[in-house]
Amino acid sequence: MNIILCSLYYETKRVTGANKRFDYFGKTLLEQKDISLTVIVRAGENPDWTSNVITLPRYDNIPASIRRVLYCFHLTYIFLKSKGVIINDFMPVPLWFSNKNKYFQLVHDIRNFTDYNRAVLKKIASYIQRAQWKNVPNILTVSHFTKKQLVEYCNINPNKISVSYNGIEVTTREHKQRDIDFLYIATYEKRKNHINLVQAFSEYIKHINSNASLYLVGRDLGYRQSIEKLVVELGLMDSVVFIETITEEELKDIYERTYCFVSPSFYEGFGMPIIEAMYFGCNVACSNIEVFKEIAEEHAFYFEPNDVKSILYGMHLARSSENNNVNNISYVESKFTWDSITAAFLGLVGK
Structure with a gap:
């Protein structure tokens, strides 16, 4: 099975829940038999656990709104050519979807529909997000709470929303002195x-x-x-x-x-x-x-x-x-x- 894991928000030197999900979910997929994994990130953010990476330009000197549009075109082109399973957290979502693959839009939360909206255009941003989420074939989200909010706030069909929790890395615990x-x-x-x-x-x-x-x-x-x-x-x-x-x-x-x-x-x-x-x-x-x-x-x-x-x-x-x-x-x-x-x-x- 071919799987594409895409995050243009991923940063190798930042410890966040979203970055950890990308790293550990990706590494665990690589350990499975008969899985071919490709990851898509921005230039300079290549994870150290795989060499099968597609990097997109950073466009750091371009306004954020234009940069997002360029990334949207990049991903639309890549995904239309791809076969297998695609998991993507970047928005705006692709312009078209192919029957050759199974596409999942990863949604961590829907804060833009709350009082904690950080988007510059706030109401416009939430309106665009709602329209895009309704358009994607499948949504993957990290809690039943967020699934419930997607249904209530965005009128998303619950049948196309799947819950995939975040996890922990199993490691040795050293039981140090707690100070x-x-x-x-x-x-x-x-x-x-x-x-x-x-x-x-x-x-x-x-x-x-x-x-x-x-x-x-x-x-x-x-x-x-x-x-x-x-x-x-x-x-x-x-x-x-x-x-x-x-x-x-x-x-x-x-x-x-x-x-x-x-x-x-x-x-x-x-x-x-x-x-x-x-x-x-x-x-x-x-x-x-x-x-x-x-x-x-x-x-x-x-x-x-x-x-x-x-x-x-x-x-x-x-x-x-x-x-x-x-x-x-x-x-x-x-x-x-x-x-x-x-x-x-x-x-x-x-x-």
């Missing part, structure tokens, strides 16, 4: 809700443990300065650690040193750090939102993300519980490994 009280991995943007987390952490410092630490890992999308300002105002400079760039090995080390992973996000399509944290034995405290309850089920402590006291209480419960919960780890291993996710996808496409 980080709280960890949050998220880009600095409004929906990630760093403000309420820092305020709750300040209360934790005042009333529970004055020596506690909070590590914030992620790149800035416009909100980091306001978070740093709040940290200074609350006198938390010695307690809050900011990390922007990180390797997979460094991230693994931090998970293994962390007591509690906390995620106060208002909106997500999945939430990969939650299952990664559980896999490395961290306790999890997270927002009481539908997608987190779908992926973590009873294996997390839930709080209301708009309520600082509720966040504080969830953090306290998670931090005071024992780590390396066998039930949590077994749950992740039974549901979120790339081997099982890949096998389910191949079953979907008839292999």
